[in-house]
Amino acid sequence: MIENAVEQLVIELKRLRQRRGLDSPDLTDAIGHALADSLGLDLRGGPARLREVLRHKLTELAEQLPDEPRRAVLIAYGLTAESASTTVFTQRAKLFADLIDRDPRTAVRRIDQASRMLAKAMLALRRAPGDEHSAPPWFTTSLHTSVVLDNGLPQIYEKRRIVVSADKLEEIELQASVPVPPDWKGGLPPESTHIEVLHGGTLQARRRRSSARLGYVLRLPHKLPRDAEHEFFLRFRFTEENSMRPFYTCTPVFPCALFDLHVKFAPERVPDRIWRITGLPQSEVEDQLAPREPVKVDACGEVHLRFTGLTPNRSFGIAWSEDVLSEDEAASGAARAV
Numbered sequence: 001m002i003e004n005a006v007e008q009l010v011i012e013l014k015r016l017r018q019r020r021g022l023d024s025p026d027l028t029d030a031i032g033h034a035l036a037d038s039l040g041l042d043l044r045g046g047p048a049r050l051r052e053v054l055r056h057k058l059t060e061l062a063e064q065l066p067d068e069p070r071r072a073v074l075i076a077y078g079l080t081a082e083s084a085s086t087t088v089f090t091q092r093a094k095l096f097a098d099l100i101d102r103d104p105r106t107a108v109r110r111i112d113q114a115s116r117m118l119a120k121a122m123l124a125l126r127r128a129p130g131d132e133h134s135a136p137p138w139f140t141t142s143l144h145t146s147v148v149l150d151n152g153l154p155q156i157y158e159k160r161r162i163v164v165s166a167d168k169l170e171e172i173e174l175q176a177s178v179p180v181p182p183d184w185k186g187g188l189p190p191e192s193t194h195i196e197v198l199h200g201g202t203l204q205a206r207r208r209r210s211s212a213r214l215g216y217v218l219r220l221p222h223k224l225p226r227d228a229e230h231e232f233f234l235r236f237r238f239t240e241e242n243s244m245r246p247f248y249t250c251t252p253v254f255p256c257a258l259f260d261l262h263v264k265f266a267p268e269r270v271p272d273r274i275w276r277i278t279g280l281p282q283s284e285v286e287d288q289l290a291p292r293e294p295v296k297v298d299a300c301g302e303v304h305l306r307f308t309g310l311t312p313n314r315s316f317g318i319a320w321s322e323d324v325l326s327e328d329e330a331a332s333g334a335a336r337a338v
Contacts, residue, residue, distance in 0.1 A: 008034045009119035014112070018089050021078050022051050038122040040165070040227050055079060060141055061121045064258050064308040069114035072096055076111045121257065121309060136254035137166035141229070143259045147248045147318075150266040150301065154244040156236040157198075161229060169224045171204065175215050175253070176236065193236060200232025247285050249277055249317030256310040263318055265301045271320035276305055279314045286319060 012032035016022070024030055027047045036043055039057050041050065055077075062073040075083045075096045083092045090104070097107035139162065146157045162172070176193065197203050201218040224230055238244055250259045265271065275292035277285055284290035295318070297303055307316045 005034065005123055006116065006119045009038060009122060010115050013115045013119060017076050020087055021089065022054055023078065027051055061118055064121050065114065065117050068100065068110065069117050071099065072111045072114035073118055137169055138162045138164050138172060139254045140252065140256040141258065143250060143256060145261050147263040149269070150264050154238045158234045159231065161231045164224045164226055164228045167226055169220065171217050171219045173215055173217050193238060196235045198233040198235055200230065246322050247317065247319035249285055249315040250310065251282050251315045252310050252312050255312060257308065259307040259310055259316055261305045261317055263303045265297060267301055270297055270301050272323045273321040274303060275319050277315055277317050277319055278307065279311055279316060282315045285315050292319065
């Protein structure tokens with residue numbers, strides 16, 4: 001079923017890029033039902049508005065792809081400065097062929113492969129058709145997070161961009177893991193985690209979701225209609241140096257297209273083992289026998305990880321041991337691969 005949906009999207013994406021592509025005067029007619037549904041397009045808004053929305057959405061989706069497929073999509077749909085001046089697809093294919101130093105036929109095959117990747121990215125964000133009750137009210141197009149561990153108390157910065165898929169959205173609820181002391185008796189989690197909204201809304205409430213999970217409600221600046229985009233920026237501060245567990249993950253409740261994560265360790269506290277966590281159940285994040293990929297810090301004690309198409313209710317991010325490297329090992333960016 002999923003594969004059939006991918007194939008239909010690929011067919012419609014190929015049709016969209018033909019001739020003048022997004023600059024086609026009959027753009028509305030060139031868009032199929034699968035493409036319109038996946039991108040949430042309103043075909044009644046006229047070609048100018050449709051062209052603007054398509055350029056934005058295709059560019060945003062392309063940014064989730066690896067470098068070559070990303071460039072293939074941007075050039076194929078005339079989304080770069082050079083390709084925007086072309087009038088037919090063959091000219092854009094030739095531009096991409098020159099870029100990758102291949103013949104045009106190979107370039108078209110690579111563009112087709114990129115179109116398939118693009119179709120899968122679209123499906124990851126699409127609501128189940130006809131299933132309004134299970135459809136998420138919003139989804140994340142990008143989450144950029146910096147975990148700062150080199151300046152005393154841990155701090156986390158999260159910049160999130162969402163798209164509304166409900167008719168109207170006034171507030172959203174997110175969740176975070178919080179440290180819980182051994183003698184904790186229940187109620188709201190301890191005030192060891194402070195959440196600040198740097199821009200994009202107002203913090204309304206804290207709600208306990210489990211013994212170690214905190215829910216918090218963000219009131220938006222105004223009601224957002226369907227297909228509206230919104231960005232907000234949060235900071236999490238901890239009151240104790242050891243109040244953060246040795247991991248940081250995104251475990252989305254609703255679909256998340258891109259999670260870009262930077263973690264900066266203190267020079268004297270670089271862990272001797274660091275792992276990339278990809279799609280694990282939350283209960284297995286700290287289990288070193290669960291599947292995970294060793295990673296290393298760079299010369300500045302930093303790790304940069306990027307995830308696309310995150311599966312809801314699965315965890316993606318980083319975990320580390322509580323043992324640290326020697327000073328010489330930390331300076332060389334070492335980390336044991338175990």
